Amino acid sequence: MKSPWWWIPTLYFAEGIPYFVVNNISVLLFTRMGVPNETMALYTSLLYLPWVIKPFWSPFVDIFRTKRWWIVVMEALMAAGFVALTLSIPSVAADTLAAKSTPIGLFTATLILFWITAFASATHDIAADGFYMLALSPRQQTFFVGIRSTFYRLSSIFGQGVLVMIAGLLEERTGNIPWAWRATLLLTAVLFALLTLYHTFLAPRPEEDKPRNARGKDILRDFVGAFATFFRKPHLGIALTFMLLYRFAEALMLKLVGPFFLDGPEAGGLGLSTASVGFVNGTVGVAALVVGGILGGMAASKWSLRKCLWPMAAALILPCFVYVWMSAVLPQSLWAISVCVAVEQFGYGFGFQAYMLYLLRFSDGEFKTSHYAICTGFMALSMMIPGLFAGYIWKWVGGYNPFFWLVMACGLVTFAVTFLARRTVGE
Numbered sequence: 527m528k529s530p531w532w533w534i535p536t537l538y539f540a541e542g543i544p545y546f547v548v549n550n551i552s553v554l555l556f557t558r559m560g561v562p563n564e565t566m567a568l569y570t571s572l573l574y575l576p577w578v579i580k581p582f583w584s585p586f587v588d589i590f591r592t593k594r595w596w597i598v599v600m601e602a603l604m605a606a607g608f609v610a611l612t613l614s615i616p617s618v619a620a621d622t623l624a625a626k627s628t629p630i631g632l633f634t635a636t637l638i639l640f641w642i643t644a645f646a647s648a649t650h651d652i653a654a655d656g657f658y659m660l661a662l663s664p665r666q667q668t669f670f671v672g673i674r675s676t677f678y679r680l681s682s683i684f685g686q687g688v689l690v691m692i693a694g695l696l697e698e699r700t701g702n703i704p705w706a707w708r709a710t711l712l713l714t715a716v717l718f719a720l721l722t723l724y725h726t727f728l729a730p731r732p733e734e735d736k737p738r739n740a741r742g743k744d745i746l747r748d749f750v751g752a753f754a755t756f757f758r759k760p761h762l763g764i765a766l767t768f769m770l771l772y773r774f775a776e777a778l779m780l781k782l783v784g785p786f787f788l789d790g791p792e793a794g795g796l797g798l799s800t801a802s803v804g805f806v807n808g809t810v811g812v813a814a815l816v817v818g819g820i821l822g823g824m825a826a827s828k829w830s831l832r833k834c835l836w837p838m839a840a841a842l843i844l845p846c847f848v849y850v851w852m853s854a855v856l857p858q859s860l861w862a863i864s865v866c867v868a869v870e871q872f873g874y875g876f877g878f879q880a881y882m883l884y885l886l887r888f889s890d891g892e893f894k895t896s897h898y899a900i901c902t903g904f905m906a907l908s909m910m911i912p913g914l915f916a917g918y919i920w921k922w923v924g925g926y927n928p929f930f931w932l933v934m935a936c937g938l939v940t941f942a943v944t945f946l947a948r949r950t951v952g953e
Contacts, residue, residue, distance in 0.1 A: 530662060530670055533729045537597070538674040540721045541654050542681025544604050544647035547714060548573050548640055550686050553784045555707050558697070558800060559618055560628035564917030567781040569630060571913030573640055576648040577906035581899040584652045585749050592735045593660060594725075596653035600646045601722040607643035608715035612708045614639055623703060652899075661732040679816050687808025689714065694801025706800075752896035759897075761950040765888050768947040769904040770911075772881050775843055775936040776874060777912035778919070783807070786849070786926050791856050794926040796863065806864050814868040818875025825876075831883045832951045839944040842877025843937035845870040850934060853927040881905075884947060 552573060556566040587596050614635040618628050630637075658674065659667065689710055696706035759765070787803045789795025798806070818841075826834045848866035857863055885905065889898035920929045 528728060528730050530666060533725065534658070534670050534674055535677045536721060536724055537654055537657070537729070538677040539681045539684075540601060540718070540725075541647075541651060542678045543685045543714065543718070544643055544650070545577075546682055546685030547608075547689070547711075548644045548647060550784075551689060552640055553781065554690060554693075554788070554800065554803065555615075556630075556633065557785045557788050558623075558693075558703050558707070559615070559633070560623035560626045561630055561633070562626055562628075562917070563782065563785050564921050565630045566785070567917030567920075568914050569633075569637055571781065571910050571916075573637075573644050574906045574910035574913070576641070576644040577651075578903050578910060580648045580652065580906075581896070581903045583649070584896075584899055587649065587652045587656065589737060591737055593653045593657035594729055594731060594735055597650060597657060597729065598722060598726050600650040600653065601718055601725060603646040604643055604650070605715050605718035605722055607639055607646065608711050608718060611636060611639045611643070612712045612715065615704050615708050615711075617704050657729075657732075657735065660734045661730055679812065682815075683809055683812045685808070686812060687804050690804030690808050691801045692804075694799050694804055697800050752893040753900070755891075755893055756897050756900050759888065759891075764946045764950050765884075766904065768884060768943045769881075769901060770908045771939050771943045772839075772884075772947075773842070773878075773908055774912055774939045775846065775933050777909045778916050778936060779846060779849065779930065779933045780909070781913045781916040782920050782926065782929060783849070786853065789926075794853060794856075796852065796856060796858075798860075798863070802860060806860065806867050810864045811867045811871040814872040815875040818872035818877075819879060820875075822876040822879030826879055826883055831880065831887065832948060835880050835944050835948045835951065838877040838880035839940050840877075841873040842880075843873075843934070843940050845873030846930070846933055846937065849930040850927065853925075853930050880944075884951070887951065 549570070552570045553566065556570065557563070587593070614633075616632045618632070622628050658670075662670065692713065693706050693710040696709055697703050700706060756762075784803065784807070786795050787798045787807065788800070790797040822834075822838060822841075825837075848870050852863065852866055857866075885898065885901040889901055891897070919932065920926070923929050923932055
């Protein structure tokens with residue numbers, strides 16, 4: 527069998543890119559295409575839905591075909607989806623773009639294709655994680671867990687940073703925003719086509735990777751049993767409240783960060799170029815996020831989750847104040863903006879570890895894998911629901927500065943659910 531070094535880096539790089547394209551790049555794409563913030567936030571938040579309901583169809587990935595088959599087919603589908611997305615982006619008049627009055631109806635085909643890509647990406651996630659466990663021994667799984675995380679984070683830098691900077695440079699050189707994003711998505715399609723071919727020929731074929739020979743009645747029993755035992759777990763109400771609300775403020779803010787960077791000072795934004803957003807948010811920000819996550823994991827390992835919950839909740843919320851400051855001062859220095867984003871993302875990376883460790887702790891026991899998958903569904907739902915209303919709230923409060931003040935006030939929700947969760951977490 528081929529060395530895991532041949533396929534684990536590329537598999538988890540491939541796992542991350544479509545997630546960031548669908549959930550992050552789509553925000554910048556629709557913003558640059560002149561879609562109003564409230565409409566943009568609503569429709570891009572709905573793209574989280576495949577990750578919300580992923581646990582409901584994960585058994586079918588076990589039942590039908592092999593994990594390897596699902597990986598290759600989903601990558602091919604995503605490559606085709608990116609090609610189709612390239613063709614679906616309409617041309618919009620420059621004055622409509624400037625007025626941010628592009629009707630979302632022009633992007634019906636684009637949204638449908640994003641949805642198809644999102645479902646393929648969520649299915650790829652299921653297959654990739656299952657394949658990882660089947661193709662590696664327990665010792666290898668432990669060794670490569672850091673490798674897979676590293677390449678997933680590199681895909682974040684590529685997806686949120688490099689691709690956005692390429693789109694921005696093309697915008698500046700051609701002056702044609704729709705064409706720039708078409709070319710960027712076409713580049714993504716070519717990359718995915720290459721990854722599909724690579725995994726078709728070089729991914730291993732482990733003997734354990736085969737469809738489950740189980741009767742439909744047995745599969746249904748296990749499926750129902752996993753959900754039934756999940757909803758009988760102790761402290762379920764507190765756990766679900768924590769899962770849905772711990773990141774409420776961050777989820778609300780996330781949908782408006784891209785437009786805040788791109789909108790001009792007359793609209794209360796920073797007026798950055800698309801390329802600068804790619805550098806600040808997708809490169810500097812992601813690097814700080816990774817460092818914060820690593821240190822958060824080390825802290826929880828040394829001092830326990832219970833002792834770290836309060837510091838991590840504070841790290842998640844308090845650095846968001848940099849957006850209050852930036853929306854009030856509107857700094858023009860890219861260096862100052864980068865420092866602010868790095869501070870906020872470092873805090874988010876550190877504070878997010880409490881959330882992930884809580885999910886792992888709550889999933890422990892019988893049906894651990896299925897229960898963790900259900901938890902990740904609630905995690906996606908926690909990001910989707912606030913995003914649906916973020917744009918309308920921004921419009922209602924009257925701009926970015928009052929909106930970011932409201933985000934800070936919503937941080938009280940995070941502290942409240944942390945107080946509840948801490949009572950149920952042992953040392």
